[in-house]
Amino acid sequence: MSSNRSLPPLYTLPQLARRARISEGRARALHTAAAGSRLPAVDRTDADGRPLWEETTIDAWCRVSGRDLPAESDWLFHAPDATEPAPLLYHGAAARPAGRGRSGRPIHAIVWDTPHGHVIYVTWLHGVHRAPVPERDQAALVAAELIAPRFHADALIVLVPDLVYSRTATENVTVDLYRLRPAAAGVGAGNGEPTVDWRGQVAPTEVARVIGTPLPLWIANTCRREELDRARASLGTTLTVPDVLSAWPATLARLRAAHDTGLPTSHPAAYALLLTDAAGTLATVRQLHIALPTSGPGWYLAARPAAPNLPLDLETDLAFLSTQPAPDPAQLTADLVALRGVEPDLPADADEGDAYAHAVTLLAAALADHDPALAADTVTVVSGDLAGPVTDAWVDTFSRHPDAAQVLRTRRGRRLLGRMSPSRTELFTDPAGRLIALLDEGRDTRQFRAEWPLGLPVGWGERTVIAIDHDGSYGPALALTPAEGGLRVDPVPVSPDRIGTDLLYGYGGGGPLAFYAALRRVALAEHRSLDGHTHPPHGSDLFAAISATTGPLRLPWPQVERWARQDTARHLSS
Structure with missing residues (x-):
């Protein structure tokens, strides 16, 4: 086809x-x-x-x-309204073998036989195949194979897109309409296969009126093979399925793990924040569940996630929390320092690991005004290439880790490696004790994954230079400072609001903007992100130097500080 x-x-x-x-x-x-x-x-x-x-x-x-x-x-618009449901010829999963241009991933299909032609319903089937979701026209081609070729000319294929789990999921729903052209009349003449043409979009009512029954709509990731038997047996009924979509299952799992591992007594301030956070998520998801309609003109919701539920013992904890004063800064600080020391070294699969990590995030946010330096004193993970003399100087400061195998079994090690294989990894530490993994991927340049600071540096001065290698690939942003005994090499801290964005230069896109925000934040000694002033003002010399430089980048730190102050003055005067 x-x-x-x-x-x-x-x-x-x-x-x-x-x-x-x-x-x-x-x-x-x-x-x-x-x-x-x-x-x-x-x-x-x-x-x-x-x-x-x-x-x-x-x-x-x-x-x-x-x-x-x-x-x-199309006959869809000429046909009269059906007086009874059309005969159901097929209801289940369908797939084509994987091959060129085909993922092999199954779809969910329903075939109705109307007096005017077959109507073939198609939507995505989830949780059954690791292959990517097929393109819409490929899904339509799968559907075409469910009927004999002699029926192709009159068939309508109705592709129903996944809905997003939100309050507005069912507003202004449309479905895609496809027609089949026999091979003799199409581009593929001579190969015995029809051609699929996308005709446009229509409201579900246009299809429902000719098949005599409403169309089932599925929220993304709820149409799964294990639900199809139930769906076949209960057409027109909204099934309740496990919630794999909202934030509630992960929130509840964290709260349960925190409770069961003794966090209420060992770190009460952290547990109080987890409870408060869970209460907010619970209220939001409950409102979403209540607000989501299960039917509308020409459609019904085939499945909806189960309503969120808070177990009685955790509900009791939440009720008790409402009678207690909010944790004071001293309690928050003590728990943040303690959990930052404990969480990274937990086994990678520790039940309480995600609860501790989320508690650290909440504690840091709660202390952002009281102690911004402590709140920002953490790391993220950055990856990149070892691309030249600057990264060579950085690598020279590393020390091989004495027990790499043990560290890589911890949450800290798992975060560092991500999906990379430990078998192709060498593990080091920098002078500040941060982890760096050097990866052998068989490329011309070696890759790294490193713990990267968010907190402000100490000791940068008039002889410090911000440097990035650029020799066919980009190295990391590093600060070079002459020191007794050799060259000191520090990572340029990333801005908390730009985590995940590489610090790049030589053009005017997101990477250079992230680099600008990082440099300006450090130059102005701001522990938090520069709210409202992260974009360069017109005429910024700092951003001009970042975006216009080609080849290796070298920026004297005193000049960066002057440019950053100039940009602040421009923002204040604009």
């Missing part, structure tokens, strides 16, 4: 008028009516903001408003 990836034609207002067989003046009057446009909702606009409509949108509007339909319209 082959597919046609071209978009359906879009109609301007005059073209809509001709297709709907009304005058252009009448169409403009309907579109500009004082009470709001009486034409169908606009699908797109052109570069000048003028409205555009899909063919299926116009035809559906003509049908609903009682206007004559063009003879070439």
